[in-house]
Amino acid sequence: MADDWANSGSGEVAGVDLHVELTGAGGLRAQLMSALRDAIRSGRLAPGTRLPPYRGLAADLGIARNTVAAAYAELVEEGWLTARQGSGTRVAQRAAPAPIRHRVDPVRPGPQRVLHDLQPSSPNAAAFPRSDWATSTRRALASAPHDAFGVGDPRGRPELRDAVAEYLSRARGVRAEPDRILICAGFAHGLQLLTQVLDGPIAMEAYGLDFHRNTVHANGIDTIPISVDGHGAVVDELRATAARAVVLTPAHQYPTGGPLNPERRATVVDWVRSTGGLLIEDDYDGEFRYDREPIGALQGLDPDRIAYLGSVSKSLSPALRLGWMVLPDALIDTVLAAKGSRELWVSVVTQLALADFLRTGAYDRHLRRSRATHRRRRALLVHTLAERAPHVRVSGIAAGLHAVLELPPGTEKSTVRAARRLGLALDGLHRYRHPATTMPDRDGLVIGYGTPADHAFAPALDALCQALPSP
């Protein structure tokens, strides 16, 4: 056996047949160490076993004595072997492993093949501007000062804060001086930071992401639902609550789709002013409006009372993990303290690349392309439903990357099940509902028309029409 490999050998060692094979990466010493570790781990070399002398194993393996000696010495250092004067090199004695609880996979739904994906999660991943992003990355890497690669400023890179300030003030009407901007890893990260510095319950829209509610609850803060209708959140309800802060999606209520109307905009600004409260504005898709110019952010009405949060998750990709907060002056230091002086969550290379992407106009170009695509897709969704399922209404404004389809009462669950059988992934409206809301129940679907690749969109719509309940 031993002759089958140039560098393998075996020897009778204290009654144990030690067979060692030298393969894999690294030099001969590393290979020998790896083989010995494996033999010990597998039990082939039991604790206390005496290893062959250097000379013998070296000869068997056709390698230098020094290599064997070095491998033994390192395994002694690492704790695999012990070496004592007079008793040679032995496998270390160690307590028997305590029985460990083996990993039990939680019960998960059986694997369901997803053929069509209309879940409202992200823009079309196939449309990520790879080449432009690579160009921005290269340019940013070439021009960054050295200190960019040291321990960073938790506020984020100044290049990016400048570029974001310029963009937000131009495109979203945000009052955004660079020194009131904090870069974060996305909306949820920003909400987590704000939750850490706020006291008392936070009002949230009765329909929204459970993930956001959970982020608040995880910090020991309660959430209070406020109703939503076709004009966004019913902010008059705030007065009757104990909330000191409210999270809103004013440009496009998520997911039901109404924009906060002008009266309610005024009402909520009055509320934060008279109560000394805080409005957290989640501007997750403010750039995407298809029937008119986007409405500017609420934040401009009172930058001292409104924290504005946005990200590239809908405009570019959630995979970049990059967002921003524009904070009232009075909150900056406390939120920075919560963020931690040593830690910054967002890759600086990604920050610098986005700064370049914004500054060179690549972001605006990408948004224009993306807006055109999503406008077409929404129109196709509306048109298809009007033809094939006229009893299903698309509610909300022509905006964003998703739409809500209103279903006849009591049909949501069966529709989601029917979709699943067709391999179509989509969300029912119920999973967005705040458990404590007293709003009348609604049946519906939240359709992410941005998600599929171009070629996959028409087939996904077709599957959707098949899954919908008959009139």
Added chain:
Amino acid sequence: MADDWANSGSGEVAGVDLHVELTGAGGLRAQLMSALRDAIRSGRLAPGTRLPPYRGLAADLGIARNTVAAAYAELVEEGWLTARQGSGTRVAQRAAPAPIRHRVDPVRPGPQRVLHDLQPSSPNAAAFPRSDWATSTRRALASAPHDAFGVGDPRGRPELRDAVAEYLSRARGVRAEPDRILICAGFAHGLQLLTQVLDGPIAMEAYGLDFHRNTVHANGIDTIPISVDGHGAVVDELRATAARAVVLTPAHQYPTGGPLNPERRATVVDWVRSTGGLLIEDDYDGEFRYDREPIGALQGLDPDRIAYLGSVSKSLSPALRLGWMVLPDALIDTVLAAKGSRELWVSVVTQLALADFLRTGAYDRHLRRSRATHRRRRALLVHTLAERAPHVRVSGIAAGLHAVLELPPGTEKSTVRAARRLGLALDGLHRYRHPATTMPDRDGLVIGYGTPADHAFAPALDALCQALPSP
């Protein structure tokens, strides 16, 4: 006045002289909106003020009536203006702003100009392999599957987990199957996640980063100091504690510089086995050993009881915010649950770039260069001190990116002050000391010889020698 600009104008409006200047980015409508917002914000247009009719302002500004109408309409939508039949367009009435607590800057030490930086924070930021990283990014962007840009897997990209598994098993002797690897934003992020799923106090080395201790405390978990000496942590002390987990830096105790010796390696493995505890191995600079081959990670001795954590913070840059955890099977699901299914903290583009960087050998090449630089720097530090300050001993092994200088008792504070006067930033040893340890007090400096740029290293050493106490 009105004629000074092609697009500016003024009019007598309800007793208010409205002067508007159209400048800045965007079309005329956006410029007009921006100017009106500014006028309202500044108080020049008071609440209730009636705005000029479209026709008048359009004529004054030399722009189309429709443009003024559109700007007014959008500002109504945004809540700045109100429009009522018969009473025209007016500035919205809003409650007066409540007085807000103005930002009070916490007392910070006066600005001290840093001329030389020997703080142990990061590798030489000037040595970041920008061009290779840009190449890896471009290649990764070109070859990634589309789904990489959608909502990601919180475990991290499979490409990166494969590459990290291969690297860790080859270079650090870690038992690292890809499905036991979780990508995270660095050691502190990994520690934070583990702290969330562990019960009871965690033992930590009596000298270490206060930032790591604070990360544990922030989750409501106590830390128990265990002493350190020239052979690393005195792990025999673990038996007398109530700790169920211990954080160690076995390859190179941070910051005092001893490696955990073989007997202690065996002792701590026995401890975790007999108590059912967990060892958290912080392998922050295991690749950097200058006197011999690096000692393999402890984790290989019992992958079911040892969580191995590492990052690129010392090898490449802390600005990438990228690290990994190799977890015992039994912990994977709970740590993943703590990480959250919707959130991943690490930019996918950075993950894919590192996967390419590892796979193509660029990481190994960079490590070789970096190791040679740091070996030379450490030798120069030792040599310079031997010549100019022979009474100051450099303790610890020839490894890593930092060294501890032992100072005569009672001289640390004055030395740090003397350094500060010379514009030299460095850390005293006391700030690393666990407040509850009963170890004898030690005076010393923690010198990050990796931090300065090449040209800045000799002058920094010179300043250091000037700051040191005389014999």
